[in-house]
Amino acid sequence: MANVQLTFPEGKHKVLTMSYDDGRSADRRLVRTLNQHGIRGTFHLNSGLAGHHDRIPLEEVKNLYQGHEIAAHSVTHPTLTRCTREQIVGELMEDRKSLERISGYPVRGFSYPNGTFNRQMQEILPHLGIAYARTVLSHGDFQMPDDYFAWHPTCHHNQNLLELTEAFKQLGRRQHLHMLYVWGHSYEFDHDNNWDVIERFCESVSGRDDIWYATNIEIVDYLRRYQSLRFSAGMDLVYNPSYHSIWLEANGEVIEVKGGSQIELVK
Template sequence: MKKQPNIYFCYPQGKHKALTMSYDDGRRADERLVGIFNRYGIRGTFHINSGLLGGEDRLTAEEAVALYEGHEVSVHTVRHPTLARCPIEAVVEEVLEDRKNLERLFRVPVRGMSYPNGSYSREIKELLPHLGIEYARTVQTHGGFGLPEDWLEWRATCHHNDRLLEHAETFVGLHKRQYLYLMYVWGHSYEFDHDGNWELIERFCETAGGHEDIWYATNIEIADYMQTCRWLKFSAARDFVYNPGAAPIWLDVEGSIVEVPGGSRLNLA
């Protein structure tokens, strides 16, 4: 009987580690933070309250459009309410109107969010897909480097004030290619001003940036890529695969990295 190949999903270009960042509120300190990210090739997602743009210590709409180029902008509701205390009608309005406002500004479909004040419920989670939301980040963390089990209850590795450099050193040193690792950091950029520790994020980006084995991605890019992995159609013998999506997917087939282009069938044995 012919031996069936051992197959693992990989990140783009066959990488097995990914790093993403997640920052809330659209505050002016994002200007300094984005500058640091861009210097080291770090990418992430900025969760914006569209109804508060232009307010005290907030970016204007025009400034936000220019600043976040190359990163993702995501829902954080229009006015930052504590959602679990709100009528469901208010939740619908806060999420959907924020999506609409951000899409008018940035001209891309906005499909993710973070929960303002970390507040959500099972009912809210079940509602979000009907509002076009495909992932949502919580304020809870797990200290590990795994992908989320529930994309609508996405917990980060750590807040940036929680052993960030220790986590970074561990992450950079991970080498077992039988796993897909994800380091996910969240916070608010204004906290660096309040805590006087901008050197923390500088040191983190210097440590974690510029590694060839790390995919630097936004939240939605990771969610989309893993969704496309789930769309792959393997033969029962795993000797060929069909990718019905438009984006390419990379696989580790018996230790060899192969690319499966979108819309194509590829022999694996």
């Protein structure tokens, strides 16, 4: 029987993703910095506040965040744990609708406004077309998410980011998949006068052939497509019913399972 394990695309075992909230004007500089280094991430926006008080106008959203993920953050940024179920539904669905009209694709990501969440919200979100929800509860580790609706990041960019990045880069053992997940608000770089932190971070971590640079939703979709693979009882065959490739490591060999294909794992 083959020893089969999931890998990230092209056999990589590390992934980097970024997550920034509120859609403030400083996103322009942040996006330029990420783009210069080939780093990709997710931007959680409040459609009802767009264009007001230093926030990116909706008409600019599609072009600015091209190559990154546009995700929901509620229409007006209320503390949703204090809201009725009806208001939660309205805040999420109306935010999705507005952002989808601009982006041109289904908006399925979410981060909890004001960082608050509870079991009721976690249970509602899948029924509203949301695939994951990020918290602000940083764990300082490189673990993969256990619960997509309580997805805890590695760190805020002010929490030992450069030290954690060096530790992440040094991870060489392939027994586990590792994720560096950084979150924050771009306006904090202006307030704290520390744009050098994110610039040094990007220079340090970019262009590495052992890291997959992905958006939040790309990670979720990739992991879920892995769960959809159909293996034979003897683990010698695998069929991929999805459209996209999934990479596996079978007995130490990296194998690409292309969408719609069936391949032998043991030859």
